[in-house]
Amino acid sequence: MHPLLADIRLVAFDLDGTLVDSVPDLAAAVDAALRDQGLAAPGEARVRDWVGNGSRVLMERALHDAVGQSPSDARLEAVHAAFLVHYGRAPCERTRLYPGVRPALDGLRDAGLPLVLVTNKPAAFIAPILERFGLAAHFALCLGGDSLPRRKPDPLPLIHAASRLAVAPRHGLMVGDSRHDIAAGRAAGFRTLAVPYGYNHGEPVSLSRPDGTVESLAELV
Numbered sequence: 001m002h003p004l005l006a007d008i009r010l011v012a013f014d015l016d017g018t019l020v021d022s023v024p025d026l027a028a029a030v031d032a033a034l035r036d037q038g039l040a041a042p043g044e045a046r047v048r049d050w051v052g053n054g055s056r057v058l059m060e061r062a063l064h065d066a067v068g069q070s071p072s073d074a075r076l077e078a079v080h081a082a083f084l085v086h087y088g089r090a091p092c093e094r095t096r097l098y099p100g101v102r103p104a105l106d107g108l109r110d111a112g113l114p115l116v117l118v119t120n121k122p123a124a125f126i127a128p129i130l131e132r133f134g135l136a137a138h139f140a141l142c143l144g145g146d147s148l149p150r151r152k153p154d155p156l157p158l159i160h161a162a163s164r165l166a167v168a169p170r171h172g173l174m175v176g177d178s179r180h181d182i183a184a185g186r187a188a189g190f191r192t193l194a195v196p197y198g199y200n201h202g203e204p205v206s207l208s209r210p211d212g213t214v215e216s217l218a219e220l221v
């Protein structure tokens with residue numbers, strides 16, 4: 001076990017950019033939603049830097065980029081709704097687990113550590129993705145960006161998860177790829193572990209000064 005796991009009784013994982021490389025499917029849905037509006041498709045490289053604050057903010061960034069100004073609420077609503085339809089049709093065509101994820105989740109489960117998933121992605125997409133990889137049963141609780149009144153970087157989802165599982169926050173570990181994960185973990189009183197391979201708006205996640213970093217989640221076990 002990784003030294004950071006000493007004293008840890010609950011491990012919370014981020015999803016996009018931490019467990020799965022989901023940008024190919026996210027970008028396909030963003031591209032389709034923009035094309036519906038007669039706008040240019042941004043493609044994977046741009047979308048990669050916009051993921052992290054949930055799907056509405058993702059579409060706000062995409063629209064802002066495409067038209068050069070903040071979209072009206074009505075236009076954002078329509079394009080976000082179109083994104084949800086496109087993504088819902090194909091959330092798992094080219095999405096892949098990162099190397100090391102399966103042995104890490106299996107090992108932590110076998111060690112008896114409760115695992116939770118805390119993502120900013122809409123909750124409706126969590127089960128299809130976890131089921132596709134046979135990982136749904138690994139998690140005692142899954143929270144999406146729309147499950148509670150506030151999402152990461154707010155600590156609420158982590159505090160909620162710790163309370164539901166009756167674990168004190170200081171015995172919790174938040175594992176994620178972005179500054180929002182590290183900020184949420186720190187504010188919740190969890191310890192924090194970063195992976196450097198995901199999405200962090202084009203910046204190294206080490207700038208957030210997590211308590212630890214692993215190149216692969218396999219290092220956890």
Ligand SMILES: O=C(O)COP(=O)(O)O
Pocket residue numbers: 014015016017051052053054055058118119120121122178
């Ligand atoms: O959907 C997003 O914007 C980010 O999702 P994540 O919290 O799983 O990284």
Ligand SMILES: [Mg+2]
Pocket residue numbers: 014015016017018052176177178198199
């Ligand atoms: Mg992430």
